[in-house]
Amino acid sequence: MSEVLKNMQDTVVKYARVLSRILKVDVEIVDDRLNRIAGTGSFENRVNTDMSDEGYVYRTVLQTGEKKIIRNPGMHEICMRCPKRYHCEETFEISTPIKIGDEVIGVIGFVCFDQQQKNHILEDLDTYLEFLDQISDLISSKALEEIEKEKTLNAFNEKINTVSGSAENFGLDKILGESEKIKSLKEKVKKIARSSSTVLITGESGTGKELLARAIHMESYRADGPFVAINCAAIPETLLESELLGYTRGAFTGADVRGKMGKIELAHKGTLFFDEIGDMPLYLQSKLLRVLEQKEVTRLGSNKPVPVDVRFIAATNKDLERMIRERAFREDLYYRLNVIPLEVPPLRERKEDIEQLTKFFIEKYCRLFNKKVILIDDRLWEYMKMYDWPGNVRELENTVEYMVNMLGSDGIITMRLMPRKFMEDAGRAKDDIDSLEEMEARLIKRALNIYGRNVTAKKQVAKKLGIGMATLYRKLKKYGFD
Numbered sequence: 001m002s003e004v005l006k007n008m009q010d011t012v013v014k015y016a017r018v019l020s021r022i023l024k025v026d027v028e029i030v031d032d033r034l035n036r037i038a039g040t041g042s043f044e045n046r047v048n049t050d051m052s053d054e055g056y057v058y059r060t061v062l063q064t065g066e067k068k069i070i071r072n073p074g075m076h077e078i079c080m081r082c083p084k085r086y087h088c089e090e091t092f093e094i095s096t097p098i099k100i101g102d103e104v105i106g107v108i109g110f111v112c113f114d115q116q117q118k119n120h121i122l123e124d125l126d127t128y129l130e131f132l133d134q135i136s137d138l139i140s141s142k143a144l145e146e147i148e149k150e151k152t153l154n155a156f157n158e159k160i161n162t163v164s165g166s167a168e169n170f171g172l173d174k175i176l177g178e179s180e181k182i183k184s185l186k187e188k189v190k191k192i193a194r195s196s197s198t199v200l201i202t203g204e205s206g207t208g209k210e211l212l213a214r215a216i217h218m219e220s221y222r223a224d225g226p227f228v229a230i231n232c233a234a235i236p237e238t239l240l241e242s243e244l245l246g247y248t249r250g251a252f253t254g255a256d257v258r259g260k261m262g263k264i265e266l267a268h269k270g271t272l273f274f275d276e277i278g279d280m281p282l283y284l285q286s287k288l289l290r291v292l293e294q295k296e297v298t299r300l301g302s303n304k305p306v307p308v309d310v311r312f313i314a315a316t317n318k319d320l321e322r323m324i325r326e327r328a329f330r331e332d333l334y335y336r337l338n339v340i341p342l343e344v345p346p347l348r349e350r351k352e353d354i355e356q357l358t359k360f361f362i363e364k365y366c367r368l369f370n371k372k373v374i375l376i377d378d379r380l381w382e383y384m385k386m387y388d389w390p391g392n393v394r395e396l397e398n399t400v401e402y403m404v405n406m407l408g409s410d411g412i413i414t415m416r417l418m419p420r421k422f423m424e425d426a427g428r429a430k431d432d433i434d435s436l437e438e439m440e441a442r443l444i445k446r447a448l449n450i451y452g453r454n455v456t457a458k459k460q461v462a463k464k465l466g467i468g469m470a471t472l473y474r475k476l477k478k479y480g481f482d
């Protein structure tokens with residue numbers, strides 16, 4: 001804790017000045033190593049000096065954690081060891097510990113240099129003492145805040161910081177799926193990749209928005225530059241601003257003394273990906289808008305803007321238009337971001353992709369866990385396609401990881417390996433039949449989910465259900481599936 005008062009020196013100095021002005025005495029604040037952190041009057045030009053050869057009263061307060069009132073400085077027993085006791089100019093002194101819990105992190109000293117000041121305080125000593133206690137509590141609660149902030153900063157700096165160069169291949173080929181929806185999404189990416197316009201990717205969680213953002217970067221002429229990702233929901237609000245904009249030396253307490261480059265500057269000549277943009281606090285939204293419009297960033301603690309050449313891609317699974325109506329998202333920023341809108345469809349709308357994705361993940365986890373698959377039970381696909389996949393591709397990947405974990409030495413993947421919850425949900429969908437019409441509707445829906453909705457798929461559906469195409473179209477209309 002020794003550094004904490006030093007780290008918040010600006011605040012401590014302000015308290016000392018205000019106290020001195022109101023009470024008309026000199027004030028000193030020292031830390032637990034007897035360094036003078038703040039001082040007024042004759043102490044002012046001795047701030048940041050070591051007091052270990054003079055601060056005998058403070059040392060006692062630091063050791064005992066008790067307040068000390070010295071009515072006769074120089075003569076008091078604590079002063080006996082002080083080499084300056086014969087020429088001590090002080091007439092009165094009150095020293096109060098600043099504590100966090102039981103730990104003393106510093107001392108506030110009220111010092112009088114003449115009889116008038118001393119009498120003034122003695123006239124209403126109890127009020128002064130109470131006031132000092134309150135100031136001490138105030139400083140310690142500020143110190144506690146600083147400690148918490150620093151802890152969060154350190155924890156954060158140890159984690160989440162994604163800056164990837166061109167070495168990692170996250171190109172379009174990493175986006176699997178043969179469905180029309182995925183094919184047309186990839187086509188769009190090819191068209192827009194070469195421009196520098198801002199992209200807003202929307203889609204449910206786990207649909208592959210970040211994968212898409214990386215692919216756009218890799219397809220662009222910025223591919224050799226950095227891809228920097230920032231997750232607005234994962235970073236504590238208090239740190240998001242400094243993470244984005246960076247800061248100069250000494251910009252705020254707890255900041256790295258060398259200053260730090262923000263993510264926007266880090267992404268220079270590359271791409272900056274804002275994940276979960278809907279979680280960005282409103283005050284930062286205005287700052288971001290300014291960066292987007294002016295193409296320059298000003299670090300915290302500086303007034304010098306730095307030009308940046310960055311392509312911005314934002315992603316969200318929130319309804320930003322609704323957030324605008326609720327005044328939780330800035331309309332002007334929304335339009336600035338939404339220059340090129342891309343929507344990643346949920347997996348339940350492209351069930352044709354399930355088989356390819358599942359096989360890919362099976363291979364991935366077999367390699368990782370050193371297992372071998374000999375056979376995949378055909379009925380697995382029916383179950384997989386019946387399920388709605390609310391967690392999208394991420395959920396599919398996790399399910400496959402679970403199944404490969406459970407895979408026995410026979411190397412056969414069957415529904416029995418699926419997580420229980422999955423089987424219950426899919427089973428419910430399978431057994432929940434009430435009337436003939438409902439059963440018919442359900443069967444048609446299930447067939448559509450399995451085979452797809454394009455013309456070729458519908459031919460297969462009709463064949464499987466044993467009806468002609470015209471009948472199928474009539475029923476699709478009747479049940480609202482068209």
Ligand SMILES: Nc1ncnc2c1ncn2[C@@H]1O[C@H](COP(=O)(O)OP(=O)(O)OP(=O)(O)O)[C@@H](O)[C@H]1O
Pocket residue numbers: 174175176177203204205206207208209210211212275315317393394397
């Ligand atoms: N089309 C795809 N092909 C291959 N893997 C995919 C595809 N879509 C998603 N994934 C994989 O699924 C996981 C989730 O994808 P990603 O993190 O890109 O989703 P997201 O939409 O950004 O999620 P969130 O909104 O929760 O941040 C990742 O492991 C990703 O590699």
